[in-house]
Amino acid sequence: MAAVLDATPFNFVAIVLCISFGAGLLGSLLGLGGGLILIPVLTLVLKVDIRYAVGASIVSVIATSSGAAAAYVRDGLANMRVAMFLEVATVAGAVTGAMLAGMVGGRALYFLFGAVMAYSALAMLRKLREDDRPRKEPPPDALADRLGLHGSYYDVSTGGEVAYRVHRPLVGLGLMYIAGTVSGLLGIGSGALKVPAMDLAMGLPIKVSTATSNFMIGVTAAASAGIYFARGDIDPFIAGPVCVGVTLGAFAGSRYLTKLKSGSLRMLFIAVLLWVSYEMLSKGIHG
Numbered sequence: 594m595a596a597v598l599d600a601t602p603f604n605f606v607a608i609v610l611c612i613s614f615g616a617g618l619l620g621s622l623l624g625l626g627g628g629l630i631l632i633p634v635l636t637l638v639l640k641v642d643i644r645y646a647v648g649a650s651i652v653s654v655i656a657t658s659s660g661a662a663a664a665y666v667r668d669g670l671a672n673m674r675v676a677m678f679l680e681v682a683t684v685a686g687a688v689t690g691a692m693l694a695g696m697v698g699g700r701a702l703y704f705l706f707g708a709v710m711a712y713s714a715l716a717m718l719r720k721l722r723e724d725d726r727p728r729k730e731p732p733p734d735a736l737a738d739r740l741g742l743h744g745s746y747y748d749v750s751t752g753g754e755v756a757y758r759v760h761r762p763l764v765g766l767g768l769m770y771i772a773g774t775v776s777g778l779l780g781i782g783s784g785a786l787k788v789p790a791m792d793l794a795m796g797l798p799i800k801v802s803t804a805t806s807n808f809m810i811g812v813t814a815a816a817s818a819g820i821y822f823a824r825g826d827i828d829p830f831i832a833g834p835v836c837v838g839v840t841l842g843a844f845a846g847s848r849y850l851t852k853l854k855s856g857s858l859r860m861l862f863i864a865v866l867l868w869v870s871y872e873m874l875s876k877g878i879h880g
Contacts, residue, residue, distance in 0.1 A: 606834045612630075612634050612635075613653065613834060614838040615630065616634075616838070617843040619842075620654075620661075621661035621807060631646065633873060647702070648831075649831045652835060653836060657807065658808065661843040668746070669744075669746045670801055671804040672742070672759075672801055675742050675762075675797070678742065680813070682766045682773060683812070684816040686771065686774035687813045687814070690777025690778035691821060692777075700877055702778070703873050703874075704877030707870045707876075711867075711870040734760040737759040744757060746800070748800070759795050760796050762795065771786065772790060773816075777813075
């Protein structure tokens with residue numbers, strides 16, 4: 594049983610439900626799966642062992658995807674062709690990461706988690722100013738053309754149709770294997786890597802990257818969840834309320850993504866990544 598703060602079971606469940614709702618809300622808006630918020634709070638505030646926190650996070654990622662993905666597919670934000678193309682690599686990576694997780698110490702997991710978040714934040718920060726400029730047409734890509742990966746969506750915040758072209762799909766495939774490995778290793782859904790990979794490397798708009806990431810993370814997490822369950826890292830007392838809270842939050846968040854401006858969404862993404870990176874690096878360095 595995981596170690597927690599001195600609280601009654603009812604109070605613990607109530608606290609976890611509230612935290613999970615907020616994590617699901619942010620996770621669906623940013624395509625992160627909720628684990629990015631859940632793991633630091635469970636480990637740093639509620640004193641849950643990181644392996645139980647990662648196990649609960651894996652379950653929450655599946656819940657976030659289930660709660661938000663249907664709405665994003667219905668609204669035309671999630672690019673299904675891109676998701677199916679990239680999911681092959683992320684599932685393979687998730688299985689790899691889940692197998693490696695049993696060999697890596699807890700302190701190393703904190704440090705790796707923080708380093709991944711810091712890198713993602715810096716990559717997104719470099720592109721922050723580009724949201725206010727006209728989108729540049731990417732160079733033609735034969736593979737993307739052949740697979741029909743390009744698309745469009747209606748942006749409620751601007752009141753217009755946004756068309757986009759995908760490029761460098763093979764680069765995205767390689768990055769997705771890395772993202773899947775991180776997902777299986779850390780239980781975060783790897784949206785923190787998937788969103789920058791699609792946004793920066795493949796040229797998808799930030800809203801499409803977020804929505805497509807939400808669709809993908811559930812499949813990626815499901816590929817590694819069985820390994821965590823067999824290893825005993827999923828505690829129902831923690832994972833149960835996490836799953837309920839995250840699902841409710843994901844439903845709520847999916848209603849607001851189309852109404853947010855791209856620049857505001859990216860700023861929120863960067864702020865969350867930087868905070869979590871600082872907290873987890875501190876824990877990894879100082880123990």
